[in-house]
Amino acid sequence: MKTWNLETNFLPHGIKKHTLKSGHTELWERRKKLGRGAFGTVWKETCVSGAKAGSVRAVKQMPRRHVSLVQRELIALAKFYIAMDFARYGDLESHISHRLPERETALIMVQITRAVRCIHEHNFVHRDLKPSNVLVVCRRPTWHVKVADFGVAKNIQGMDLHTSYMGTRGFMAPEIYSPSRLSAYTAAVDMWSLGTVAFRVRTGRLPWDSKDEKFAYYNNISSFPDLPLVRSGSSKRCKNFIEAVMARKPVDRLTAEQALGHKWLRRLGNYVDMIYNRCS
Known part of the structure; x- marks a missing residue:
């Protein structure tokens, strides 16, 4: 979540040469296009x-048109690159053609x-949480996943968010469609999207088939x-969790910290830590 730049020279045949702070160098070769x-x-x-x-x-x-003004001033390159961990099992969307068990x-x-x-602790909002932006490091039944694609993420420290239609329609919070100039949307839009992801993974479908149904x-x-x-046989705790993060009013939605303390999730924290150690 911090600004980080790596001295890089672009060589022929898709080779990048990184010069580290220690003075040592690394050569990275482009091998395969994963997606666009x-x-x-x-x-x-x-x-x-x-x-x-x-x-x-x-x-x-x-492309430079998607790089912020500050980044353009800092990086005098024709293009902007973000290096990430490689997730060999692709994204979550490719694993949920059928609904998954509740656990x-x-x-x-x-x-x-x-x-x-x-x-959120670092004053950012993702704005495009969805299964295709969740990478799978370990597959079922243990599951180790990572959130990816911060292409439309926004630093909200000291500023309001008014940009409309930012994200993916099926997972967007209603207030993003046409944010009021008098009431900018907040980090609560991510919680709505998080609830939609949970609904999609658990049931195999989205909560609503149309924008009109969502706004109703x-x-x-x-009703929800x-x-x-x-x-799908979901427990009351599961249903309560999803409805709590998808409350109509953004101010009524659980925060991420509150969501982790919800009865549906809080008992799994230690088990998740064990998964991280096993898959790292």
């Missing part, structure tokens, strides 16, 4: 020389919620659509 989104292209790279030889990483290449869902949500807590709930015209949760 609205905010850049992700490549698989392998270290071919240096202390990390044989290591693999994912690198996101972002596995809770394990995943503990980890995502911890990531959101960290993001948001405007207190209809808990029938898919009931049909």
Whole structure:
């Protein structure tokens, strides 16, 4: 969550040469295109020389139009790159063609919620939480996941958020669609998205089929659509958790810290720590 720059020279054939603070160098070679989104292209790279030889990483290449003014002033490069851990099992979306058992869902949500807590503690809002932005390090039944893709994340320290339509429609909080100039949206938009992810993983579908249905709930015209949760055999604690992070009013939604203390998640903290040690 801190500004970090690495002295890099771009060599022929997709090779990057990093000069470390110690004076040592590393050569990384681009091997495979992993995917492309609205905010850049992700490549698989392998270290071919240096202390990390044989290591693999994912690198996101972002056009300059998606780099903030401050970053443009700091980095005099034609393009902007973000280096990340490489997750060999892809994203969570590719693993949830069918709904997952409740315990596995809770394990995943503990980890995502911890990531959101960290993001919010550093005064950032992710704004695009969804299964395809959650990377899978270890697969079921243990599950080790990481939140990724901060392409539309925003530092909210000392500023209001008014940008509309930022994120992915099915997972966006209603207030993002048309934020009022008088009432900017807050980090609570991530909690709504987090609840939508939990609903999707547990039931295999989204809570609403259309924007109109979502706003009917948001405007207190209809109740929360808990029938898919009931049909999936979800516990009362699971349903309560999802509804608590998807409360109509942003101020009524659980914070990430409160969500981790919810009865549905809090007993799994130690087990998740064990998973981290096993998969690291």
